[in-house]
Amino acid sequence: MTLHLFDTLSRSVRPLRPLDGKSFRFYCCGPTVYGPAHIGNFRTFVMQDVFRRVIEATGLPTRHVRNLTDVDDKTIRGAEAAGQSLSAFTAEWRDAFHADCAALGCRPPHVEPSAVEHLPQQIAMIETLVAKGHAYAADDGSVYFKLSSFPGYGRLSHLDTRELRHGAAVTSDEYENDKESVSDFALWKARKPEDGANFWPSPWGEGRPGWHLECSAMALKYLGETFDLHSGGVDLVFPHHENEIAQSECCTGHRLCEHWFHITHLLVDGRKMSKSLGNLYTLAQLADMGHDAMAVRWVLLNGHYRQPLNFTLDNLAGARSALARLTKSVAALEQHGGQTAPRLTPPVQPAWQALLDDLNVPKALGQIFTLLNETTPATVAPAAAIEMAAGLRFILEETLGLTLPPAIAESTASAPDNVRTLAEKRWAARTAKEWAAADSLRAELGALGWTMKDGKETYTLSPLPSA
RNA sequence: GGCGAGGUAGCAAAGUGGUAAUGCACUGGUCUGCAAAACCGGUAUGCGCGGGUUCGAUUCCCGCCCUCGCCUCCA
Numbered sequence: 001m002t003l004h005l006f007d008t009l010s011r012s013v014r015p016l017r018p019l020d021g022k023s024f025r026f027y028c029c030g031p032t033v034y035g036p037a038h039i040g041n042f043r044t045f046v047m048q049d050v051f052r053r054v055i056e057a058t059g060l061p062t063r064h065v066r067n068l069t070d071v072d073d074k075t076i077r078g079a080e081a082a083g084q085s086l087s088a089f090t091a092e093w094r095d096a097f098h099a100d101c102a103a104l105g106c107r108p109p110h111v112e113p114s115a116v117e118h119l120p121q122q123i124a125m126i127e128t129l130v131a132k133g134h135a136y137a138a139d140d141g142s143v144y145f146k147l148s149s150f151p152g153y154g155r156l157s158h159l160d161t162r163e164l165r166h167g168a169a170v171t172s173d174e175y176e177n178d179k180e181s182v183s184d185f186a187l188w189k190a191r192k193p194e195d196g197a198n199f200w201p202s203p204w205g206e207g208r209p210g211w212h213l214e215c216s217a218m219a220l221k222y223l224g225e226t227f228d229l230h231s232g233g234v235d236l237v238f239p240h241h242e243n244e245i246a247q248s249e250c251c252t253g254h255r256l257c258e259h260w261f262h263i264t265h266l267l268v269d270g271r272k273m274s275k276s277l278g279n280l281y282t283l284a285q286l287a288d289m290g291h292d293a294m295a296v297r298w299v300l301l302n303g304h305y306r307q308p309l310n311f312t313l314d315n316l317a318g319a320r321s322a323l324a325r326l327t328k329s330v331a332a333l334e335q336h337g338g339q340t341a342p343r344l345t346p347p348v349q350p351a352w353q354a355l356l357d358d359l360n361v362p363k364a365l366g367q368i369f370t371l372l373n374e375t376t377p378a379t380v381a382p383a384a385a386i387e388m389a390a391g392l393r394f395i396l397e398e399t400l401g402l403t404l405p406p407a408i409a410e411s412t413a414s415a416p417d418n419v420r421t422l423a424e425k426r427w428a429a430r431t432a433k434e435w436a437a438a439d440s441l442r443a444e445l446g447a448l449g450w451t452m453k454d455g456k457e458t459y460t461l462s463p464l465p466s467a
Numbered sequence: 468g469g470c471g472a473g474g475u476a477g478c479a480a481a482g483u484g485g486u487a488a489u490g491c492a493c494u495g496g497u498c499u500g501c502a503a504a505a506c507c508g509g510u511a512u513g514c515g516c517g518g519g520u521u522c523g524a525u526u527c528c529c530g531c532c533c534u535c536g537c538c539u540c541c542a
Contacts, residue, residue: 029542037542044542072540158470159538185539211540233542234472240540264472265536272535302490303480307473308535314478318491325490328504354481363481366489373489376506435500442502453503 001058003356005051006306008237008260009156013358016055016259018228023061026052027219027257029232029240030112032069033093034078036282037100039296039311040266040273044233046297047263047305047359049106049401051231054355057344057399065222066109068094071116072211076198086116086198100283103293105401111222115214122209122217123202125251126187134250138179141190141205147183150246156260157238185243186210212243216251219244225252231261266300268311286316294403295319301361301400326368327404330392332377337385342398347371347384348391355399368395412461419450419461426452427459 002015018024028048031037037045048066055062069075070090079089101108115122126143129135134149147153191199191206199206219227225248232241241260248256265272268279283293298319303309344352351367354360377385396402415423426441445452445461453460 031542041542048542074540157537183539235537235541238470238537238539243539263542265542267535270534298490299479307480310479312478315480315491318478321492322490332505360481362479362489366481369489378506430500433500439501451503454499454501 001356003051003054003058004358005259005261006358008262014259016229018060019226019258023063024055024229025063025223025227026065026229026231026261027215027223027227028064028066028109028230029215029236030066030068030109031097032072032074033090033097034074035093036284037097038273039281039283039286039300040268041233042100042104042283042296043266043300043309044231044263045101045106046104046300046401048231048261049104050301050355050361050399051261051359052107053399053401054359057394058356062110063223064107064109065111065113065219067215067218068112068114069211069214070094070114071198071208071214076195076208079198080194080196090116100293103283104297105294105403107401113218113222115209115218118214118218118221119200119209121221122213123188125213125217125220125247127203128251129187129247132250134246135187136180137204138190141188141207142186143188143204144179144184145187145243145246145250147181147185147246150250152249153242153246156242156245159238159242185212185239187213187247212240213247215240216244216248216256219256220248220252225254227257229259229261230257231263234262234264237262263305264308266309266311270310281311289313291316292320294323297402298323301402302365304362305359323402323404326372326392326396326402329372329377330389330396330404333380333385333389333392336377336380337382337387337389340386340390342393343390344394345387345391347375347388348395351395352399355395361400364395364400368392412459415450415461419445419448422448423450423452423459423461430454 002017004013004015006013016024028045031041031045052062052064068090071086075086075090079086082089098108126135129145130137130143133146135143135145137143187210188202188204189207189210190204191208195208199208219230230241230244237260245256267273268277268281271277271279273280283296286296287293295316296319299311299316300309302315348368348371351364351371354364354367371388375384375388377388380388393404397404412420412423422441422445426438426445429437429441442452450461450463453462
C-alpha cells in the first residue's frame with residue numbers, strides 16, 4: 001500500500017514515506033493568475049490531484065500546499081493594462097482558476113498562499129541569504145542570489161555550470177546588468193517605472209520579490225525546512241526548482257525536500273500549445289464546443305505523467321462515451337447487488353497496483369475495462385456485484401477523481417410538456433404499428449434535443465448530449 | 468551546440484526478450500418494426516528506418532530519420 005514514484009533528482013522510482021511518519025507534506029507550484037489557465041496547465045494540476053488522492057487512498061493524510069503567483073511581470077503588466085489594482089486583477093483570475101479546478105474535480109489544497117501576502121517572509125529569507133554571503137545587493141537596489149556560493153547547483157536538472165554559461169539563450173536582461181554573473185538570479189527586483197503602484201518597501205529600497213523566492217518562503221512557512229515532495233510541470237525543473245533548492249538550502253542549511261515529482265507537458269495535435277498555432281484550449285472554450293470538464297479530465301488522465309500526451313479533439317469526443325459506459329456498468333452492478341461505500345476490493349486490485357506503481361493511470365484504466373469485459377454485471381452473484389461496484393467507485397471516483405454522472409437518468413419526467421406530448425403521440429403510433437409516423441415523430445423529438453428509447457412496457461426520454 | 472523525452476492500429480495509449488493490454492471510432496451478429504442500450508465477435512503477421520546480438524526482439528546494442536521539451540522567470 002505504498003506509492004512508488006519517479007524522483008527527478010535521483011532519476012529513480014522510490015517509495016514515498018512521510019518524514020514525520022504521520023502525514024505526507026507536499027508543495028505544488030501553482031498558477032500565475034493573470035489569465036485563464038489552459039488544459040496544459042491542468043494536466044499538471046489534475047495529475048497532482050490524482051497523486052494526492054492515491055496517497056490519501058492508502059490511508060495517509062496529506063498536507064497539500066499550492067501557491068498563487070500574484071505578483072510578477074505578467075500579473076503587474078496585466079493589471080496595469082487593465083487599469084486595475086493588482087489585487088483586483090489577480091482575484092478575478094484566481095476565482096476563474098478555482099472554478100476550473102472544481103469543475104475538473106480537483107481537491108482544493110489545504111493551504112493556498114498568495115505571494116503578495118507573504119512579502120515579510122520573503123524579505124526575511126533574503127536577509128538571511130545576504131547575511132550568510134549567498135546573496136548581494138546591486139547598485140540599483142536589486143538583490144541577487146550568488147550562484148557560485150552554492151556548489152550543489154544544477155543537480156536537479158543535471159546541468160553543470162559550464163553548460164549554463166554556454167546556454168543558447170543566455171542573454172542578460174536589460175534590468176539585470178548589475179549582476180556579478182549572468183547566472184545569478186533575482187531575489188528582489190528594484191522598482192521600475194512600468195510597475196506603476198506595484199512596489200513595496202524593503203531594506204534594499206522599493207521593489208518587488210523575484211519569482212523563485214515566493215515558493216521557498218511559503219514552503220518554509222507552511223511545510224517547514226524539509227518536507228516530503230515538491231511538484232510542478234517539467235519546465236519548472238530549470239531554473240525555477242533549481243533556484244528554489246539553492247535559496248532554501250542555503251537559507252536553512254537543510255535539504256528542501258525528499259522527492260521531486262514533475263509532470264511532462266501536454267501536446268495538442270502533436271505540437272506544443274501556443275496562441276499562434278491556435279491550439280491552446282481553455283476549459284471555457286472546450287465547454288463552448290460541448291465538452292464537459294469531466295471528459296477533459298478523462299483525456300488528461302489517459303497518459304502516463306512522464307510521457308508526452310497528445311491531446312486531440314477527436315479523443316476528447318470519445319471521452320464521453322467511455323465515461324457513460326463506466327457509469328452504466330457501475331449502475332448495473334449496483335442495481336444487481338446493491339450499493340455500498342467505495343472501497344478497495346479484490347476485483348480492482350490490478351488497477352490499484354498499477355496506480356501504486358508510479359501512477360500508471362492508463363494501465364489502471366485498462367485493467368478496469370478488462371475487468372468489465374470479463375465480468376458481465378448480470379451474470380455475477382449479487383455479493384460479487386457489490387464488491388465490484390464498490391471497487392470501481394473506489395478507483396474511479398475516490399482515486400482518479402472521475403465523477404460518474406448520476407445515471408444519465410432517463411429523465412422522462414423532466415421533459416418539457418411539448419416533448420412529452422410528442423413522445424406520447426409517437427408511442428401511440430408505434431403501438432399502432434404506424435412505423436412511418438413513429439419515425440417522423442422521433443425525428444421531431446431529435447430536433448428538440450431529445451432522444452426516445454422504446455422499452456417493452458413504456459419508453460424513456462433523455463436529453464441528447466449538448467454538443 | 469548541450470541535456471532530456473518520444474516515434475506501437477483511424478485517433479489515443481499501456482506493455483514485454485518468446486511472439487502486441489485498453490478506450491474511442493469503425494465493423495459483423497443477437498435483440499429491436501427500425502433504432503438506442505446491452506451482449507457476443509472482428510479489426511496492427513505488426514510496434515519510425517537499416518543493421519547487429521540472440522534459439523527468438525516491438526522489447527537489448529549500433530547507425531540513421533523524424534517529433535517534442537528544457538538550456539534564466541512557460542504547467
